[in-house]
Amino acid sequence: MIERTPVSQAIARQLQEMIQSGKLSSAERLPSQRVLSEQLGVSRPSLREALMTLETLGLIRTYPGRGTFVTDPQDMPAANSTQWRYTDDYGMADVFEVRLLLEGQLARHAAETSTLDDISLLTAATDKMEAAWAQGDLIANVDEDLEFHQIIAGKSRNSLLLQTYTSLSAMVMETQRQPIPFTALDRMASSIAEHRAIIAALNARDADAAQTAMVEHIRNTAACAGISI
C-alpha cells in the first residue's frame, strides 16, 4: 500500500479505530479541535485534514453551531450531503467525467503492457480492499482502491497521459471516498467484481474490454455518489 499524507491518514485511522471500538461512542460529541489535538498529540492542521476525511467517509458529522458528532449508523447521510472539498473550483461530476476519459484510455494501454506481476499486484490490491471493507476499515479500503487505479495508470505508454492523471490524484481519491457513506454491502460486492472484470480484461490483453469495464466501473461509482455521468 502506498502511504498518502501519512500523518493525517494515521490520525484518521486512529480515530476510526476509536469509533469502531466504542471509545468514541455513537452520537457522542467530539472534543474541540484544540482539545483533541492535545489529547492525540498532533498538529491542528493534520487533525483537521483527518476529520475532513472521516466526515467524507460518513463516520462523523459536523452540525454548524452544535459541534462534531460520531455518526449514528442508523442515520446515514442522504446522497450528496457529504463534504466536497473542491467546490470552489470544480464540481464532483467534472472530476468523474475527466476520470472516465483518462482512466478509460489508461486501461487500454494497460491491456497492452501489463505483465503477470502487474496482474498479481492488482489482484492483491483488490483482495486487500475487500478485506478492509469486511473489517470496517474504510480508510484502508479507499487507499487500496487508489492503489489499484494507480497501478493501471502506471502501465501507460503515454507519459503525458500518466502525468495528467497523476496531477489529479488528490481529487481522484476524494471521488473514491465520496460514495462510501452510501455504499451498501451489495454495492461494494459489485465494485469488487468490477475490479476483477477489469483485471480479467487486462489479463486477456483485450483493450476494448478493459476500457469498457473501467468506464462502467467509474460510472457506477459516480452513481453511488449521486452523480449521473
Added chain:
Amino acid sequence: MIERTPVSQAIARQLQEMIQSGKLSSAERLPSQRVLSEQLGVSRPSLREALMTLETLGLIRTYPGRGTFVTDPQDMPAANSTQWRYTDDYGMADVFEVRLLLEGQLARHAAETSTLDDISLLTAATDKMEAAWAQGDLIANVDEDLEFHQIIAGKSRNSLLLQTYTSLSAMVMETQRQPIPFTALDRMASSIAEHRAIIAALNARDADAAQTAMVEHIRNTAACAGISI
C-alpha cells in the same frame, strides 16, 4: 486573434516577412544569433524562440557546424524531421493522443453550449486561417488554428476539463506547427473543410457528430506530421 508570447511571435513574423520578400534569400546563411539580435534590436532568448518557431514551420533549417539557412522551397523536409521541443518529456504522439481525448469531449460540450456568436467567431477564425495560408503567413495560420480550438474549449461546462486542456496549450500549439512543413495545398483545404464540418456539427447541436469530426480532424493533422494515432 489572441496574442501569444508576443515578442518572439513578432520577431518570427518579421523574419518570415524578410524571407518572403527575399531580403533573406533562399539558401542564404543567416547571421549568427549575436549579430541578428543586434540587427533586429531584440534579446537573444526571444530571437532563439523565434528561430525555433521558424524551424518548426520549415522556413529555416539548422545544420550543426554549418549554421542556419533559409529553406529552399524545393527542399522540403521529410516527415518527422522538424524539431520537437518536448522530446525530453513526451513524444509528439503522446500529445496528439491526449488532444484526441480531451478535445473530442470538449467538442461534445461545445455542441450543447455554443451560441450563434460562438459560431460566428469560429467561422471568422477559420476564414482568417485560410487567408493566412493563402498569403504564406504560416505563423498567423497556426495562431488562428489555435484560436479556433480554444474557442471550442472555452465552451466547456466542465471547468476541470478546460483547465486540463489549457495547461497543455504550449504543446498543443507545437502540434499545430509540426505538420505545416508537410502540408500541401490540398491538405490545407481538407483541414479547413474539417474545421467547417466541426462548425456545422456545433451549429446543429449534434454532440456525437461534433466529437467524431474533431477526432477525425486531429487524427488527420497527426497523420500529416507523420504520426499514426
